[in-house]
Amino acid sequence: MKKSLIAMGLVVSMMLPSVMSAQKVVCKIKGSDTCLPLSQKFAEVYGNKNAGSGISVVGGGSGVGLAALLSGTTDIAQSSRKMKIDEKLKIQETGKAVKEVIIAYDALSVIVNPSNPINKLTREQLESIFTGRVSNWKQVGGPDLKIIVYSRETSSGTYEFFKENVLKKKNFASNALLMAATGAIVQSVSQTKGAIGYVGLAYVDKDVKALQVSFDGGKNFVTPSVENAMSRKYPITRPLFYYYLTSRDAAFRPLINFILSSEGQKIVLAEGYVPLS
Amino acid sequence: MKVRKIVEKFTEGLLFTSSTVTTIAVLFIVFFLFKSGVGLFSESPVEEGYTLAVNANNPVGILKTNQIKAIFNGDITNWKEVGGKDQQIQLFTIDELSSAYTEDQLGANLENIPACVNDYVSKNDNVFAFFESRRFPAHFVGRKLQVPKITVWEFLTGRQWYPTSAPISSFGVLPLILGTLLVTLIAILFALPIGLITAIYMAEIASDRMRKMMKPVIELLAGIPSVVYGFFGLVVLVPAIQKVFNLPVGETALAGSIILAIMALPTIITISEDSIRSAPVALKEASLALGASHWQSLRLVVIPYAKSGILAAFILGIGRAIGETMAVLMVTGNAAVMPHSIFEPIRTIPATIAAELGEAPFGGTHFKALFALGIILFIITFIFNSLVELIKSRNNK
Numbered sequence: 001m002k003k004s005l006i007a008m009g010l011v012v013s014m015m016l017p018s019v020m021s022a023q024k025v026v027c028k029i030k031g032s033d034t035c036l037p038l039s040q041k042f043a044e045v046y047g048n049k050n051a052g053s054g055i056s057v058v059g060g061g062s063g064v065g066l067a068a069l070l071s072g073t074t075d076i077a078q079s080s081r082k083m084k085i086d087e088k089l090k091i092q093e094t095g096k097a098v099k100e101v102i103i104a105y106d107a108l109s110v111i112v113n114p115s116n117p118i119n120k121l122t123r124e125q126l127e128s129i130f131t132g133r134v135s136n137w138k139q140v141g142g143p144d145l146k147i148i149v150y151s152r153e154t155s156s157g158t159y160e161f162f163k164e165n166v167l168k169k170k171n172f173a174s175n176a177l178l179m180a181a182t183g184a185i186v187q188s189v190s191q192t193k194g195a196i197g198y199v200g201l202a203y204v205d206k207d208v209k210a211l212q213v214s215f216d217g218g219k220n221f222v223t224p225s226v227e228n229a230m231s232r233k234y235p236i237t238r239p240l241f242y243y244y245l246t247s248r249d250a251a252f253r254p255l256i257n258f259i260l261s262s263e264g265q266k267i268v269l270a271e272g273y274v275p276l277s
Numbered sequence: 278m279k280v281r282k283i284v285e286k287f288t289e290g291l292l293f294t295s296s297t298v299t300t301i302a303v304l305f306i307v308f309f310l311f312k313s314g315v316g317l318f319s320e321s322p323v324e325e326g327y328t329l330a331v332n333a334n335n336p337v338g339i340l341k342t343n344q345i346k347a348i349f350n351g352d353i354t355n356w357k358e359v360g361g362k363d364q365q366i367q368l369f370t371i372d373e374l375s376s377a378y379t380e381d382q383l384g385a386n387l388e389n390i391p392a393c394v395n396d397y398v399s400k401n402d403n404v405f406a407f408f409e410s411r412r413f414p415a416h417f418v419g420r421k422l423q424v425p426k427i428t429v430w431e432f433l434t435g436r437q438w439y440p441t442s443a444p445i446s447s448f449g450v451l452p453l454i455l456g457t458l459l460v461t462l463i464a465i466l467f468a469l470p471i472g473l474i475t476a477i478y479m480a481e482i483a484s485d486r487m488r489k490m491m492k493p494v495i496e497l498l499a500g501i502p503s504v505v506y507g508f509f510g511l512v513v514l515v516p517a518i519q520k521v522f523n524l525p526v527g528e529t530a531l532a533g534s535i536i537l538a539i540m541a542l543p544t545i546i547t548i549s550e551d552s553i554r555s556a557p558v559a560l561k562e563a564s565l566a567l568g569a570s571h572w573q574s575l576r577l578v579v580i581p582y583a584k585s586g587i588l589a590a591f592i593l594g595i596g597r598a599i600g601e602t603m604a605v606l607m608v609t610g611n612a613a614v615m616p617h618s619i620f621e622p623i624r625t626i627p628a629t630i631a632a633e634l635g636e637a638p639f640g641g642t643h644f645k646a647l648f649a650l651g652i653i654l655f656i657i658t659f660i661f662n663s664l665v666e667l668i669k670s671r672n673n674k
Binding site: 089092131145146148153154160169170171174175176177178179180184187188191192193194195 | 346349350351386387409437438439440441442443511512515516519525526527528606607610611612613614622624631632633
């Protein structure tokens with residue numbers, strides 16, 4: 001009798017975690033537009049699997065999401081950049097702590113028109129092209145053709161990331177064409193001979209050519225691809241983050257675990273992002 | 278009898294209320310626009326909550342927005358160029374801080390940052406520090422730099438639009454104003470003759486059957502969402518312009534103008550046609566009876582009669598073009614440069630507001646600058662409308 005009770009207790013205690021894991025999560029995710037399609041997919045799949053879950057996903061930009069987290073108007077902030085040191089300081093002042101989770105990676109590809117014979121550029125060359133110091137393809141070993149720089153709008157997190165990491169915080173050329181959407185950059189680059197632009201890996205198609213880039217002064221040129229991004233060989237790779245208050249960890253854990261599981265990471269790959277491993 | 282009176286009173290009240298509410302709503306929106314926009318001119322262009330500072334021995338006092346931007350862009354690297362001593366400018370931001378000091382020195386909770394800032398600024402007399410204002414110690418050994426506030430003149434005549442650039446943003450709207458006016462002007466140059474000719478044809482020459490066919494088609498143009506025009510422009514018009522004029526880039530002021538012209542056509546055609554048709558038959562018959570040909574009476578009697586209607590169509594067409602956002606946003610390239618020709622990319626005011634308002638932090642400098650842009654647009658439209666009124670009242674005399 002006693003034995004069977006213990007056995008039952010064991011069985012129950014073993015079952016408990018699996019029951020717990022199929023938990024409903026109700027939360028609001030806000031922030032980066034880059035993460036938006038991915039988070040929406042997560043919310044959809046997770047919601048279908050766990051009845052009663054209500055995950056709403058809103059864009060607005062990384063900065064907007066993090067500010068909303070600080071002011072308590074969102075539960076999770078999705079961000080395509082790491083939290084800035086002053087944002088961390090602000091959180092510290094309120095006496096709260098923030099948990100950071102990397103949910104996926106995104107590789108930024110530099111694209112040109114397929115008719116352009118240039119196949120690779122160094123970071124220094126990219127900097128001079130995007131800041132307007134170099135204005136003809138001739139100057140970087142290409143044909144005598146005017147360079148047309150396409151960029152995202154100033155509000156974009158991708159704009160900030162590119163400016164910070166490739167341009168080393170210098171400003172884009174004032175004659176750069178600022179496009180409202182990533183799709184518009186692909187469209188324009190595909191129909192403009194001298195064009196150059198930058199888009200997420202998932203957006204690269206046969207109408208544009210992705211360049212190999214070198215961040216070590218021209219020693220190694222790396223092709224943007226999921227494999228190279230996963231092995232961190234490709235230099236313009238950025239992590240995508242979720243931020244939430246440590247005190248809410250227990251409530252959001254099931255969702256985070258799902259995202260980090262192999263099933264969640266399969267979604268990452270299917271949506272055109274780079275999985276964690 | 279009584280019931281009818283009550284119903285009449287009620288209807289009257291309803292009419293009064295709805296027109297008052299409309300007026301108040303319009304006034305409220307204008308008030309909101311001005312209130313949000315004017316605030317820009319009490320703002321400093323330095324990123325909110327941040328301070329720039331130099332070593333106490335640095336003779337440089339006030340730096341202009343452009344100079345600060347040039348320093349952070351790497352265009353100015355020596356203090357001599359901005360009126361200081363002949364020495365390299367040493368930038369000092371949070372990045373340099375974390376590489377110059379170990380985590381131990383900064384403290385586990387970053388509590389030692391002010392002390393480290395003090396230390397660094399006192400040791401390097403060529404330093405140019407950029408930190409959050411709160412990170413400066415209470416007894417700062419260096420000197421905080423004064424940056425002049427944004428002025429109306431600077432705003433209107435500035436030629437650089439870098440609204441989110443750190444540490445200092447520049448709000449120069451001249452390229453945006455000129456871009457908007459250029460696109461609108463060219464659009465009207467296209468749309469007015471074509472619209473007028475079509476209106477005359479439809480009102481006076483076309484057969485009834487022809488007119489019945491054309492009218493709905495033209496009115497259909499007005500019902501197409503502007504995003505569709507924009508996409509059509511981006512995919513069809515932009516490559517075509519690029520090929521025909523052999524340009525390096527197809528997203529130009531010209532592309533925007535053509536799309537805007539197409540969009541303004543229904544307004545121009547419908548209104549001018551109506552005003553031409555409203556010319557009294559008696560007038561026309563009198564002219565014909567005096568021996569004038571059809572063309573003569575059209576040119577000398579009907580068109581002059583419809584002049585104010587045509588003018589209204591012209592102005593409403595401009596109104597449609599100047600405020601149009603989405604289509605222009607998609608085909609003009611949005612490069613905030615001074616327009617030199619119609620074969621270059623430009624950026625318009627509405628496109629700027631639409632593209633940037635979504636992420637400008639509420640109440641911040643950028644946000645206010647976008648509202649100030651709205652004020653400019655409002656004033657431009659207001660001037661155009663007043664012009665119509667003026668011309669109309671002259672004609673009526």
